Amino acid sequence: MKILRYLLVPVVPIYFMVTWLRNKLYDMGLKPSESYDFPVICVGNLSAGGTGKTPMIEYLVRLLKDDHKLATLSRGYKRKTEGFVLADAHAMAESIGDEPFQFYNKFQETVKVAVDSDRRNGISELRNLVDKPEVILLDDAFQHRKVQAGFNVMLTTYSNPYYNDIVLPTGDLREPRSGAKRANCIVVTKCPLDLNEESKQAIIKRIKPTEDQAVFFSSIVYSETLYTESTSHNIDDLKVFTLVTGIANATPLVDYLNEKQLKFEHLNFKDHHDFSEKDIALLSGKSCIVTTEKDYMRLKQYRVLKDKLFYLPISVQIDKAEAFNDLIKDKVKR
Incomplete structure (x- = not known):
């Protein structure tokens, strides 16, 4: 490359x-x-x-x-929909993109989350809502x-x-x-x-x-706590795990985990990676998976990973x- x-x-x-x-x-x-x-x-x-x-x-x-009253407006990179989409209870990473889906999962009660590659149209659509931001x-x-x-x-x-x-x-x-x-x-x-x-x-x-x-x-x-949909664990409690990343630069996360002297293998995919059936089959054979919050938005739909998939939140x-x-x-x- x-x-x-x-x-x-x-x-x-x-x-x-x-x-x-x-x-x-x-x-x-x-x-x-x-x-x-x-x-x-x-x-x-x-x-x-x-x-x-x-x-x-x-x-x-x-x-x-x-x-x-807030709204976020993103392009919705790699989503499988077109035009303006306002996130609702049926939203998925495939319909609005992984990052907007992350916003929706965290702030759906207080913030409108929308996607539109034409930001000017997206702003117009948001402002035309009855409860406009x-x-x-x-x-x-x-x-x-x-x-x-x-x-x-x-x-x-x-x-x-x-x-x-x-x-x-x-x-x-x-x-x-x-x-x-x-x-x-x-x-x-x-x-x-x-x-x-x-x-x-x-x-x-x-x-x-x-x-x-x-x-x-x-x-x-980085948080000291790992999360799933229903449970949480202290990251130091993990003995051995597989780190899965599909982000632009995983080096800071890898350095953080190495500094904590944790034992893991790293499966590093390209940014916004669209996980294939082959990828999921590979991951289903792992006993414990740690991933980023963004990647979790794409992976959590696969039930075979439900009890072994954790994400590590970050903050600024x-x-x-x-x-x-x-x-x-x-x-x-x-």
Whole structure:
């Protein structure tokens, strides 16, 4: 795969120019972008996946749900439906996508969860509901320029910051680095919990934020408890297990489990992997399976895995969280 990426280096300038020109047309108003008179918050990135958008959306939901009627709107990657879909009791990962299904499972009592590849249409559909949301959180819509969000939260990882990267297909950037200027807030994600102030300032210097851009740092915190639909166990109680991942970057999770000196084999699938009958047959022969919450949304439908499938939740810990929370709440209030 890496060799192929290097072979495609001649395509990089073409991709760069196409995406740069597209953004320029939106910036100049030559391509239409719709803005709204109610709060629309976009969480996205410049990189192709793996920056922590899902836990950030969940963080914002918990921050705002007690004071506002909320909705999340995602594309619904790899779902087997089309158009606008509002999650209900019949929703599955296949119908709305694994990440929206995760949102629905956690927040269905207080938050509307919808999918639509056309975010502008999705926003319109949500606002036409009788009990319409007051605030809409757009999941992974930073490049969806047809919608002009009122506030853009752009994520970039500590291990692979956008300023060290180049555009696809050789790099991981969906658009040139200059796209970061559209962000109102930049969050460096998946940082070490002990990241010192000197290192943070060095990163901020590389980001070169504008006067209007805030920069924050966040870390992933893994739960000590594993869950199934009906039970829970302390992760340290597991003797031997199989780790199953279908996410963009499983390295932080693997490192965490290794640090706890746990014994496991790792079956690493591609991001948003569509588990086949052969995969399920393989997993059914395992005595204990630990997976991510996102992968659990795709796997829990298989009854042969019911008594052996556990997921490990994660949460976001934001440095200077009070300042971050106040910034978001202030924007919503305005």
